[in-house]
Amino acid sequence: xxLITLYNNINQQGMTAIRNxxxxxxxxxxxxxxxxxxxxxxxxxxxxxxxxxxxxxxxxLAAIEPNQYFYPPSDLHITIIDLIAAxxxxxxxxFEEEKYKNVVGQIISQIGPIHxxxxxxxxxxxxxxxxxxxxxxxSTLRNTLRKELPLHDLLLKERYPTISGHxxxxxxxxxxxxxxxxxxxxxxxxxxxxxxFTTSSLDLVVHDWYNHNSRLISKLALxx
Numbered sequence: 001x002x003l004i005t006l007y008n009n010i011n012q013q014g015m016t017a018i019r020n021x022x023x024x025x026x027x028x029x030x031x032x033x034x035x036x037x038x039x040x041x042x043x044x045x046x047x048x049x050x051x052x053x054x055x056x057x058x059x060x061l062a063a064i065e066p067n068q069y070f071y072p073p074s075d076l077h078i079t080i081i082d083l084i085a086a087x088x089x090x091x092x093x094x095f096e097e098e099k100y101k102n103v104v105g106q107i108i109s110q111i112g113p114i115h116x117x118x119x120x121x122x123x124x125x126x127x128x129x130x131x132x133x134x135x136x137x138x139s140t141l142r143n144t145l146r147k148e149l150p151l152h153d154l155l156l157k158e159r160y161p162t163i164s165g166h167x168x169x170x171x172x173x174x175x176x177x178x179x180x181x182x183x184x185x186x187x188x189x190x191x192x193x194x195x196x197f198t199t200s201s202l203d204l205v206v207h208d209w210y211n212h213n214s215r216l217i218s219k220l221a222l223x224x
Contacts, residue, residue: 006164007122007131011190014123018179024126026171028209029069035208039086040100042145042220043203043211044078046167050118050195051076054130054169057121057189061128064182067174075211078116078132078167080202081142083149085159086209097217101204103152104145105220108202111141113222118167118194123186126172130194132165137222139163171210200224 017023028035046054051073058070083100084090092100115135122129142161149156176182201221207214 003133003163003165007120007129007166010124010129011122014125015183017125018123018176018183021175021179022125023172023176024124025175026069026126026173029171029173032212036088037086037209038090038206039082039209040084040090040092040097041082041086041205041207042080042104043205043207044080044114044116044199045203046076046078046118047195047197050197053192053194054118054167057192058128058169060185061170061182064178064185065176068170068176069173069210070170071168071210072212075214076167076169077203077211078165079162080138081145081162082158083145084155084157086207090206092206097206099152100154101218101220103149103154104204105218107144107148108141108220108222111144111222112137113224114138114141114199115196116165116199117196120191121169121186121189123183127168128170128186130167130169132167134165138165 054076055073062068062070084092114137117133118130119133120131122131146156146161199222201219203219204217205214206217
């Protein structure tokens with residue numbers, strides 16, 4: 001119920017922003033080569049059938065608003081937790097990466113697989129999101145990491161402590177020109193089923209804000 005409320009609130013605020021021409025524009029995407037923000041993140045990838053279903057909907061929205069930034073399928077992901085939120089002054093030494101890998105890997109190995117259902121698309125004031133619903137293992141993992149990492153003298157610097165399980169699929173880079181048509185089409189996707197799947201391993205990555213430039217540190221297995 002808490003997750004449903006969160007998604008509903010995000011969507012109401014997003015739709016209001018678009019109707020009032022107050023969407024938040026991501027100017028960094030206009031000059032991606034100058035965007036030096038990087039961070040350390042634990043992510044989950046999407047299976048091919050789920051990505052295909054999402055891209056089918058994105059193609060329809062891109063036909064209406066072609067000037068927005070739509071994620072390519074290879075960049076789609078779920079953020080499990082931002083260990084160090086992306087910033088332009090990000091720096092991590094090799095031995096620090098190794099320590100994160102070992103400690104996070106040990107914690108993950110004690111948590112069971114995470115079960116997902118992705119269903120429905122919504123808009124925030126600055127992005128399109130696919131709603132993700134998940135099993136209790138994700139909450140357990142996030143809370144354990146928040147508790148354990150400081151005990152190992154490892155920095156935990158989340159953008160904010162999230163309960164969401166969404167996938168960001170597009171960002172607004174210019175004012176929306178056909179707001180009514182765009183929102184009407186989006187409304188058709190509010191309950192669409194993108195698929196169910198189970199995550200048995202997670203990726204520890206250094207990546208940019210959009211997961212376009214991503215370096216895999218390690219693939220970490222959940223408890224089987």
